[in-house]
Every structure is written in structure tokens, then in C-alpha cells.
Amino acid sequence: MAQLDHFIPSVDAVVSRMRALDASLPERDGVAVFNHVYLAVTEEVERRLDTGRFADPRAAIALDVRFAERYLAAVDAVADDRRPPACWRPLFQFRHHPGVRPLQFALAGINAHIGHDLALAVVDACRTLGCEPADLEDEFDRVGDLLGSLEERIREDLMPGPDLLQIADPLTHLLGAWSLERARDATWAAARALWALRGCEDVAEEFTERLDAAVGFAGRMLLTPLPD
Template sequence: MDTAMVVGRLTVGGVLERMGEIERGLESGDGVAAFTRVYRRVTEFVVEDLAAGRFADGAFVERLDVVFAELFFANVDRVAEGREAGRAWRPLFESRADARVWPFQHVLAGMNAHINHDLALAVIETCVERGVEPDAAVHADFLRINATLERAEAEVRAGVEPWFAKLPGEEAEAVKHLLGSFSVARARDLAWQTVEMLWPQRDLPHLYARSAGLIAQVVGFAGRLLVAPALASVPRAHTTAPELPPPTTRHLRLSPG
């Protein structure tokens, strides 16, 4: 069910370990591997910021990070069990082995599903669990994560630009249009608006499920557009996940959630 909220007992260290397991279990050219690699890097940055005390309520952000990741893991598990991914995630999982789709398209499709659909659900679940409202204080820490995401996005773009510069004019324009069609900052702003829309519905399960289901449907449609083949052929050197630093070998000590 697309609207299911996952409450688990993972820690952020466990999140990184699970991401590493997912990466190691997939072929390098798998679209889910491409997304997971980028997501793992973002999570490492969040862990660093938590350890540095950059959030007003680090315990909330830490728990949000875990609840958020578990929504992705739930879809990985569903597909591994032979079931369909949630509607928002289907474009990524169904195109994961399509050699006509550039890995960065898979990354965008994963971000689309995770931010435009999962993020609002994770914020609401974390607020309910911790007995707080999604108020200005929660929103302030939510916005602080944007700076963390910008750091990860800069790394990914740095790895892509040398290849992008070598593309023929028409293909370069196609990729430029694709990259310009998705903005992490805009997606997160929309996710917060979704939080504000869904929060009053949290005690009305039928209405909440219908609203979240409609969001999943729209997000899934956008995902289909993001994984539509954009190039005549994907260069062989770019059929693997984006080049990023290897996973960290240590877990920073954080406060209990």
C-alpha cells in the first residue's frame, strides 16, 4: 500500500549499512544502485551535520532520516519479494535495467519518488511518533537539510559535467532539458506544502489514504517522464552508477532518537 508508514528501530548507522548492502547486492549498471549510491552520500552528509550539531533538534532530524529511509527500503523489499513497488517508485524499479536510460535519470526518478511522495509521509510519521506539530521549528530544521543536499548535488554534477561536455549538440540539449526539469529545492518546498495539507487529515485514515494515493499517482506519472530515454544511446562509460566517494568506514556517535 502506497500510504503505509514504516516505524522501525534502525539507527542512522543502520541506514548506511543497509544502503551498503543494497549497493553490494546489485550490478553496477542497475538504476536502483545508481539512486542508492547518491542517497547513501546524502545520508553521510546528514550524519556529519548531526554530529556537528547543525540542527536545533538533532534527535528529530535523526529519527526523520531513519523513517524516511525505511520507506525506500520497504519498496526495495517489496520488489525483492516479487511484488510491485509503490506507484511513486515504479518508474525507477521498472526501468532499472533499461540500457537506454541514463543513470542520472534513475537518480532523478528516485529523488522524485522519495521527495515528492515519501518525504511528507516521513515528516508526519516522525511528528506523530514524537508528539510534536510540524511547526516553524520543525520547518527550520527541514530547511537546514537543503544545504546538506546542495553539497551532495554538487558532487554528483561534478562527476557528470565532463561527460556532458562531450555530447553532441542535440543530445546535450535533451539532457540539459531533463536536468532542468527537476529541482531538489522545489521538490522539498512542495513536500512541505504536502505536509501542511496532509497533517489535518492524519486522524481520518480513509481521507489520508486517498490523498496520499493521489499524490503517489501524480508522482509516478512524473517519474515516467524522467526515465523516458533521452539519448540515442547511453555511452558505455556511463552505464554505471555516478562516481562518488566510497562509503564511510565509521559511524559517528549520535544522540538517541
């Protein structure tokens, strides 16, 4: 794997953290459902880095690690009895709710991580690398494509059964209301806006807070308890 500057942690480090969570959390825990999904994504990124699938490994690692660190920081905040970002609160609040299905937990976590964390991670990585968002666009797209293929697998693995095909099933409507592709497009626009606003601290902070709140609202809708 490509060597990095000392101030960029390795992908191995975040993978180890997620593996430890995967081993320690109860299987039905909503955070565990998302963590298992995200661990699979990060392991695949690591495999592709090892086989030279990224044109700029240093940029890809910086983006992947800064991205993962935002999720792990939310986990740490809850463990320390601190409030996580608004985008993550619904998942942690509803993680044990018996009326929320595993697919909802997975998509709520992806919503929080893509809709909020990824935009901030692009800015974090640009500051780490001393580059512009446009310099990370290829890596952003490759990670996004990987997430897209994984989302398809998630839907297949966590579908509750044939009843999902019935138009009256409430989960059908929830799934139709959220799109990873739309979330990716919005995230890239948000990252570019945040980078442009980096010299206006107050405005950037307000933009980030509103983004966090909006993504959290969407996550709360995705976690609406459903009848069996």
C-alpha cells in the first residue's frame, strides 16, 4: 500500500476500529447493522488500494480515512455521553427499536455518512493534502461507485421478503424516497460550497449546521417504525 505522511492515518487503522465494533455490538443493534455494511466498503477500498485500482492512492487514502474518522467520532461521542452530529442522532436513538427493520438502519447510516460526513471529509482531505476539491473528484467518484454497488447488495441482503414487492408495504415508499445518487450529487455540491466558504468562518459554520440538520431530518424519516 502507498506510504503516507505521518499526519494521515492508515486505512488499516480505521478498518481495525470498525472490526472491533463489529465484534462487540449485538447483531440486531442498528449501529451494528450500519457498521457491518461500512466495514465491507472500507475493506473493499483497502483491497483496491493494494491492487493499484486508484490512480492517486495518497488522495484516495486521505479521503477514505477522513471520511471514516467522522463516523468513528460520532461513535466515540455517544460512548462518552456526548451528543453526536444531528445527522447521526436518529440512528443512535432508534438503534434498538423493534419496529425498525435492518434495511432502514443501513440506509439511515449511509444517509448520515454520505449526506453530511462525506462533504466535510472532502474539505478535510483537501486541507490535509493542500489541494482543491476538483483534485479529488476522481477518487470521490470511485468511492461513490463502490458505495452504489454496495447499496444494491444491501437492498438484496436485507430485504424483508416478497412482501416488499407489494406497493402497499410502507417500506417500499420509504426506499423510494431516498436515492444514493441524489445524495452523492448534493454532497459534491456541498463540499465545493464549503471549500469556497472556507474564508468565511461564520457562514461556513451556519451552512454546516443546516446541512447536518437537514440530513438528520431525512434520517429520522428513514427510521420510521413500521408494522411487521
